[in-house]
Amino acid sequence: MTITYSDIKPWGRSFNEYVRMFDLTPADLRRKIVGCGDGPASFNAELTERGGNVTSVDPVYIFSADEIRQRIYETYNDIIDQTQKNQDKFIWQEIGSVEELGNIRMSAMEKFLNDFSEGLMQKRYIPGELPFLPFSDKEFDLALCSHLLFLYTDNLSLEFHLKSIEELCRVSNEVRIFPLLDLNTDRSSYVEPIIDFLRMRNRNVKEIKVAYEFQKGGNMMLRIC
Numbered sequence: 001m002t003i004t005y006s007d008i009k010p011w012g013r014s015f016n017e018y019v020r021m022f023d024l025t026p027a028d029l030r031r032k033i034v035g036c037g038d039g040p041a042s043f044n045a046e047l048t049e050r051g052g053n054v055t056s057v058d059p060v061y062i063f064s065a066d067e068i069r070q071r072i073y074e075t076y077n078d079i080i081d082q083t084q085k086n087q088d089k090f091i092w093q094e095i096g097s098v099e100e101l102g103n104i105r106m107s108a109m110e111k112f113l114n115d116f117s118e119g120l121m122q123k124r125y126i127p128g129e130l131p132f133l134p135f136s137d138k139e140f141d142l143a144l145c146s147h148l149l150f151l152y153t154d155n156l157s158l159e160f161h162l163k164s165i166e167e168l169c170r171v172s173n174e175v176r177i178f179p180l181l182d183l184n185t186d187r188s189s190y191v192e193p194i195i196d197f198l199r200m201r202n203r204n205v206k207e208i209k210v211a212y213e214f215q216k217g218g219n220m221m222l223r224i225c
């Protein structure tokens with residue numbers, strides 16, 4: 001794994017955000033789930049607390065809880081400044097202000113940090129990175145990928161995306177990816193070629209509108225079965 005400490009900018013969402021981003025029903029939450037690129041999100045901690053079966057995979061899990069905590073505090077102000085500068089790209093309704101956003105993200109990341117050491121021992125947090133995952137074929141019922149694929153269209157190639165999505169389909173019966181926007185809140189130019197590629201491989205692909213929109217226009221998820 002090539003990730004270095006200074007590469008990471010930890011920023012994690014909450015269980016409630018995952019539920020709405022991925023349109024997760026109570027039945028979905030009882031499935032065997034893998035979260036790819038979960039980083040310091042609290043989805044794993046909170047779903048485990050509710051009795052769910054979830055594994056998260058992310059390159060940052062090679063670092064200790066203390067290192068991730070330290071990095072959160074080192075990068076927090078930068079991320080908040082960036083968000084202040086780009087306020088017009090977001091909808092400030094449910095989350096009313098940049099300050100409130102910071103509090104929500106910190107609270108989610110604290111839940112993650114408090115759970116991380118135990119979760120590592122229980123193999124709920126696995127260091128690893130796309131496009132190759134350390135899991136066997138169809139090990140999971142449902143794979144979730146939040147704010148990684150499509151979002152970093154400018155940094156991650158179409159080839160990386162295709163390989164990564166095929167890999168997610170290898171390890172899981174169903175894959176859900178959110179959002180379909182890039183960092184400029186434009187629809188990723190990869191969405192159409194990826195849908196075409198997957199349909200050519202006879203995969204069932206659907207864009208689904210969800211009840212979560214924070215990035216303006218970011219309320220669509222891709223579901224691949």
Ligand SMILES: C[S@@+](CC[C@H](N)C(=O)[O-])C[C@H]1O[C@@H](n2cnc3c(N)ncnc32)[C@H](O)[C@@H]1O
Binds near residue numbers: 013038058128
């Ligand atoms: C913007 S964060 C999103 C975190 C979380 N999914 C959420 O929505 O709150 C992107 C995450 O993707 C992880 N990541 C970066 N490259 C990755 C890769 N090749 N495979 C898996 N995860 C990766 C990062 O370490 C980071 O935790």
